[in-house]
Amino acid sequence: MLWAVAVVLLLLVLVLAWAATDALRARAALTDAAAGVATLRADALSGWTDGFTQQVADLQDDTSRAYEATRGPHWSVAREVPGAGPTFEAIATMSEVVDELARGALPDLARSVELADPATFAPREGRIDLEPLRRVAPDVVRADRSVGFAAERVETLDGTMLPVVGAAVDLLREELDGLRSTTATAARAADVIPPLLGAEGPRDYLVLVQNPAEPRALGGITGTVLVLRAENGEVTLVDQTPAGLVGPFEKPVLPLTPDERSVLGEHGEVGRWMQNVTMTPDFPRTAELAREMWLRETGEEVDGVLTADPLALEALLRGTGPVDVAEGVRVAPADLAEYLLHDVYFEYESPQEQDKVFARVARQAFDRLAAPRGETDVDVVAALADAARQGRLLVWSSDDAVNRRLAGTVLDGSLTGVRDDSPVVGVFVQGINMAKIAYYLDTKVQVAVVDEREDGSRELDVTVTYTSTVPEDRVVSMPEHFAGYGEEEPGEIRLRSLVYAPAGGWVAGASSNGTEIGLTPKKQGEFSVASRHIELSPDATVSVTYAMITGKRQSGDIILRVTPGPRATDITISDDLSGTAE
Template sequence: MTHPGWGEKWAETPALTVEEPEPGETAGPEPLDPGPDGYRRPPSDRNWVRPPRERVPFWTQRRRTALRAALWAIAALALLLGLVVAWVVYDAVRARAALADAARGVAALQADALEGRVANLDERVARLREDARAAHDATHGPHWSLARELPVAGPSVVAISTLTEVVDELARGPLPELARSVELTDPAAFAPVDGRVDLAPLEKVAPDVVRADESVGLAAQRVARLDGQMLPQVRDAVGRLGAQLQSLRATTATAARAADVLPVMLGSEGPRDYLVLVQNPAEPRALGGIPGTVLQLRADEGKVTLTGQMSGGMMGNYKEPVLPLTQDERVMFGRQDELARWMQNVTLTPDFPRAAELAREMWRLETGKEVDGVLTADPVTLEALLRGGGPVYVDEGRVEPGDLSEYLLNGVYLEHEDPATQDAIFAGVAEQAFARLSAGRGGERNMIEALVVAARQGRLLVWSGDEAVNRRLEGTALDGSLSGVRGDSPVVGVFTQGINMAKIAYYLDTAVDVRVIGERPDGSRELAVTVGYTSKVPEDQVATMPERLLGYGEENPGQIRLRSLVYAPAGGWITGAEMDGKETGLTPKKQGELSVASRDIKLSPGATASVTYVMITGKHQSGDVILRVTPGPRPADITISDADPANAE
């Protein structure tokens, strides 16, 4: 039956028929065979029918969706981190170049400050600021903040950012201030005019210099606190900048102390009187030598005048110690209280503040005059101060400045046997030297360099009756205190006392070698300190040498007799000693809290002697070893090394 409107075409459509199955057959379509891909296909027809999907539980579908999302998130995060790392690396390369330029600028400014150069100062400061800012900007931003949190790269990123921050902060503040102070504190500005030093420039820059020193100190601490597993290149950069900041801090600390202390010491707040102990290292004492000449100076508003002078040999023998001595001092420096009964023996103690107190009291007893402080100097320092000037005149003619120390320490005794004549020559040389220095004819830059070298060698020491001044000097080369430790650095003392009452030690050379031979679990270290002495006495001239040089009543003329004193660091002790390769006994002593070993040595002309002391430092003294040595007629040959394989380069 068809619909009338379907038309003829639909009317011709055959009717649907259903064939009955034969007996034994199953009704329905032909069975489908499974194909290799798991789908079923008719064996004789290439057309195939997809089987119905297997129903997957809801929680399984959800887990698969979450896994796919996590994988995409990880891929996106990895891509993001890769971009961040690439960006950080790119910026780090830029920062490295800018930081290197800034570091060179810092070094140049430091050199300018030390040399007093002021040309192109503004241009140099501007370039430093530009380089420092470029390094800072290249290592800051959101990507650097993200990189800081990475577990492996984080410490290196933090270190790089900190380095650029430190240099940028220094470039924007204290370094330019310190550099500009050079314009006002040029050494030529300190040349005395009519015997007076103009203190105004130094007083003007003092606040800036002190502030700069504090900033450099804080910057050095920030860099020192950086730790963690850094890349080798970053750790090297941290070490280099740390070392540079330590060097810069030494400069700024000295400048800050000078700016703070010098005006007061030179009388900006009222007159100040000082003793100057001119030591003679040809007759050794721990601090250098016997005070052969003692001067009194007065400083008033920058004007320094010589107000008194006396031979050191004229002060003593006092019946009683001028100040009470401790039991340690009596044992260390003679039971007859020589330390406090003779001016020429106050330098037996290597503790300069103690020697200064004794000298001041002796001067008061002799002259009735109080002084505000005590300084030391010697002919080696005097020669360096006068170098570049004309000759010094003495009774028999003239002495060139370059020959002055040799003449005062040796020549005067060879040419004049009378002690009174010798004292008169010393007094005349002192007056000429003071007149030249106060007139500014010693060469200002040479004078400052000479004073720096003298302080480093222990020839120039300063003590004040004003404790505020002493606190500013504490820990510097000018201090001379017997502390045994400075910061975290162990201080080893190697001092020489002459036993001969003679000037024969002019021919004594000293060498000191300090080696770190072990690290201990408690942070202390084991040191080997080798002290070598060599006699340069010309044997063929001994017979013609005067007794003043050889010593009165010497059984073996030409022999140098001395006592070697070695001080262990604070909290440490001396465990043993060897002399010329053989174990030797020691005379253990103590001065205050410091362990001391002493050894008497005799040297024939041309002979040598060597003693090695093994000692333990105090706990947690990890800084560089500091060595104090008695300054002799010639600088000691000093070597300090780290022999520990773990620390060897």
């Protein structure tokens, strides 16, 4: 019996040694494959497709070596051995997952990128050809599902395994998360872009052009309203009007909740003036109100609502040459936002003349949108993507199916206090001045985790700092419509700061310079809101720290939404107790 046990143990040692040797081969192949996946994804995102066919072939060769190295009866035994089993199981599963991706999802994604190259979508005679996107849609959706399934399989790997293998599992999880982000975005685009661009019939969209120099929660007061028509890939500008000519309405065009009146204005401003529909940080609500206002004013029903601002227009016009802002006056695209948010008010005293400038720029922006620009198209797409990440471009459709696909993306703009398991903190601002003086407002937001509570919630410190860069020596020479009508303190920036706690959480208190300060606690639906008036003299800074509790079981990375201003908000998030900032 002892000899039999010794023989069994010897065979087991030999099996494990054999499997370990194969594991080293598999690990080397997986390392090469990981580098190949990273390169393939980077090239896909940059639009470089020349080497895709060879890259995919090389990747498949690497994953085949890893897969073959982890097959055979000895691996079946090794995966069941107590103690060593989780390590061998992890290596075998990773080999299977990566090999399946190399033979399915990644070739699908590669073909999709080749067909949907940004150059393919350059307008031709004012029209974008949607056929390539239609052709790649099935491949993109299939790739997204495959990557999602692979991520789920890797997520199930657990147990005590060798540190080097555990690190490889974590790395693969991270790579799959990044790849899933890419495929999910591509799948959404393939699904929603054709109908949005009128592939199934004409679509009319209301575009709210905001002015962040006069802040509202979503960005700024609506200065100009445009109507775009999309039909079979062709986008045309069919109407534009100053927002001040829409309404005002005696009563809100849609019923407002008591919470909306409490937080956004007891007189229902958000539902009566087109300029103020962006007072709510919930963009779908803004869109519904704006759509109804336009219907009552013109009798025309639109199919969706978008937002933009001068910084987004600047990105759109990048690389296209100077912009004719008035007869004999030209501005470089890089200086366009500054001109529209500041200079135009000093050059033209009449609001009517200012509106003519805005209309002229809008017309050029969409004329140039229809013109191919060769290599600069990719740069423009990247610039617009950055504007979207800052919340300057938002999209809402009257088609609920489209909105469901947009949910959770940077284009959505819904007021949500949690996304998956990540708490969402909102820091928004409303301008009180009837002026554009907030052009000189700089905003900084710092979020730090202070404590992790037993119920799975976290305690946060959210510090909001507002700084006025108003040049005091120029206040006297500022036009009244820029500095503010009837202001007792010319040059002063007056704001209302609105800070939203994550879903299920609340704002517990606030302090400034180490001293506790009073708050006006409010609720908007399920959200706890802290409201505070801020007054800034030229060169002054006001900083407020809000003590905030998140909802339970919100352990994901903290997400911060802010009002996009004339310049990007300075954001720091420290989401662990060690104080490491992201």
